[in-house]
Amino acid sequence: MLCPLPDLFAIVTGASTGIGFELAKRCAQEGYDLLIAANEPEIEKAAASLRTRDGKVEALEADLSTIEGVDELYAAARGRQVDALLANAGRGLGHAFLDQDFGKARQVVDTNITGTIYLIHKVGNDMRRRNSGKILITGSIAGFTPGSFQAVYNGTKAFLNSFSFALREELKNTEVTVTCLMPGATETEFFRRAEMLDTAVGAAEKDDPAEVANNGFDAMMRGEGDIVSGFKNKVQSAAANVTPAGVLARQHRKMAEPGTAKK
Numbered sequence: 468m469l470c471p472l473p474d475l476f477a478i479v480t481g482a483s484t485g486i487g488f489e490l491a492k493r494c495a496q497e498g499y500d501l502l503i504a505a506n507e508p509e510i511e512k513a514a515a516s517l518r519t520r521d522g523k524v525e526a527l528e529a530d531l532s533t534i535e536g537v538d539e540l541y542a543a544a545r546g547r548q549v550d551a552l553l554a555n556a557g558r559g560l561g562h563a564f565l566d567q568d569f570g571k572a573r574q575v576v577d578t579n580i581t582g583t584i585y586l587i588h589k590v591g592n593d594m595r596r597r598n599s600g601k602i603l604i605t606g607s608i609a610g611f612t613p614g615s616f617q618a619v620y621n622g623t624k625a626f627l628n629s630f631s632f633a634l635r636e637e638l639k640n641t642e643v644t645v646t647c648l649m650p651g652a653t654e655t656e657f658f659r660r661a662e663m664l665d666t667a668v669g670a671a672e673k674d675d676p677a678e679v680a681n682n683g684f685d686a687m688m689r690g691e692g693d694i695v696s697g698f699k700n701k702v703q704s705a706a707a708n709v710t711p712a713g714v715l716a717r718q719h720r721k722m723a724e725p726g727t728a729k730k
């Protein structure tokens with residue numbers, strides 16, 4: 468007699484809105500049970516809308532910029548095998564670095580870097596022990612460019628893009644895959660939360676978060692190293708790799724400096 472296959476299980480962080488919500492939706496469509504997390508009560512609404520599908524969906528409100536918040540998320544999985552970890556939670560922050568509130572700048576580093584790699588350290592060790600699992604990290608094409616007027620954020624994404632490839636190499640003799648999703652500007656809550664609506668990039672037309680998430684999910688399933696979502700972004704990131712850093716920083720000012728949005 469055939470044994471029924473165990474249900475797949477995924478953790479998606481930053482799933483209350485935007486790219487993370489769309490990643491969670493795609494996981495649900497593909498039959499994964501879900502544990503989704505974000506910092507605000509909105510995560511419960513996201514869970515309710517995902518529960519209309521077959522799989523189980525649990526939601527957790529936790530601050531993933533803190534060690535305690537990540538521990539809470541890991542504990543909420545109750546030892547269940549994590550087949551896919553989609554480490555997506557992240558924050559941006561506009562304005563010149565010296566004008567930023569340092570607490571907010573630190574929150575960007577703690578969420579995008581510390582919380583993300585701490586969660587990957589915990590879940591990744593479990594995956595390596597049993598020799599299976601998929602990790603998707605939401606980096607960004609911002610990681611290719613010194614981000615004047617978004618300096619800390621772009622730095623965190625440069626870290627994640629690099630970290631993702633390094634971890635992938637370390638795990639190459641295992642069945643654990645690591646994929647970096649690198650979106651360009653995408654239509655989510657991101658620019659409002661980053662206080663960047665008065666910038667050219669904040670006001671510009673952006674990519675569809677569902678399309679970005681689907682590209683990321685498909686690349687994760689194929690076990691690819693990275694996916695830059697969208698043709699324009701592919702060209703932009705290829706050009707960034709051969710452009711001097713000073714030129715990139717100057718170009719970034721034109722799209723990210725407060726007041727650059729067309730009136």
Ligand SMILES: NC(=O)c1ccc[n+]([C@@H]2O[C@H](COP(=O)([O-])OP(=O)(O)OC[C@H]3O[C@@H](n4cnc5c(N)ncnc54)[C@H](OP(=O)(O)O)[C@@H]3O)[C@@H](O)[C@H]2O)c1
Pocket residue numbers: 480481482483484485486487504505506507508509510529530531532555556557558559578605606607608609649650651652653654655656657658660
């Ligand atoms: N939008 C873009 O143009 C763009 C481009 C490239 C990469 N990305 C990356 O894509 C990812 C998703 O961003 P998005 O564009 O979808 O923006 P979004 O709509 O603002 O979503 C961000 C998600 O992360 C969660 N989050 C932020 N800080 C958190 C914390 N400390 N603890 C727990 N959850 C936290 C948010 O939940 P709460 O509201 O509850 O805090 C929300 O669910 C981020 O890593 C971002 O850097 C975005």
